[in-house]
Amino acid sequence: MALLVNIFALFFVFVIVNGDCGVVTKEQWDGLTPIRVEYLPRPVELVIIQHTVTSTCSTDARCAEIVRNIQTNHMDNLNYWDIGSSFVIGGNGKVYEGTGWLHVGAHTYGYNSKSIGITFIGNYNNDKPTQKSLDALKQLLRCGVERGHLTANYHIVGHRQLISTESPGRKLYNEIRRWDHFLNDVASIKN
Incomplete structure (x- = not known):
């Protein structure tokens, strides 16, 4: 019985510390509460990859600071309800909760x-993603499928394929183009 209690306690700590899919929660990066939310129908079939065009980060403190600055800019200057991205990924290999899966x-x-x-912190016209x-x-996407947030046959596209932008940057775009779920021809999904 004691072993079972210890296993449950470890599981509980893992879930609390790592959030859904190992994501750093808004509470953990000191994010603001959204002004309003609109629910996303799930499972989702489309994943859009972009970049911040900021400096990169490699430490937890610096990555969290950049995420906070992005959220502040989005809410205070652009009048968004919250940070714009569903998730933000730092060079430290951590995923930060934005609007999340829901x-x-x-x-x-x-x-x-x-x-x-999903937005990568950095300018990937210049920098190579870590x-x-x-x-x-990759782990976030696997977990998204396992938890029913993404369809098993989801598509990945670069931001540049849908609107006039250089995002996600040439080097990151070149990387995701080689992935199994990459959708080269966006004619079927383009607005």
Whole structure:
């Protein structure tokens, strides 16, 4: 019985510390509460990858600071309800909760209510994504399928395929183009 209690306690601590899919929760990165939320129909079939065009980060403190600054800019200057991205990935290999799996984000005009937007911290026209950050994305996507947030046959696209932008940057775009779920021809999903 004591072993069972210890296993439950470890599981409980793991879930609390790591959140859903190992994501750093808003509470953990000191995020603001959204002004309003709109629920995202799930499972989602489309994942949009983008970048922040900021400096990169490699420490927990610096990555969390950048995520806070992005949220502040989105809410105070752009009048968004919350940070625009569903998730933000740092060079430290951690995934930060944005609007998350359940809520509509504000990352790609015309696609927000039918997609998950995942943003990498950095400028990937200049920088190469870290292996830790790429592994974090792959793990997040696997977990998203396992938890029913994403369809098993979801599609990954670069932000640049849907709107006029360089995002997610040439080097990150080149990386995701080689992945199994990458959708090269977006004609069927384009607004």
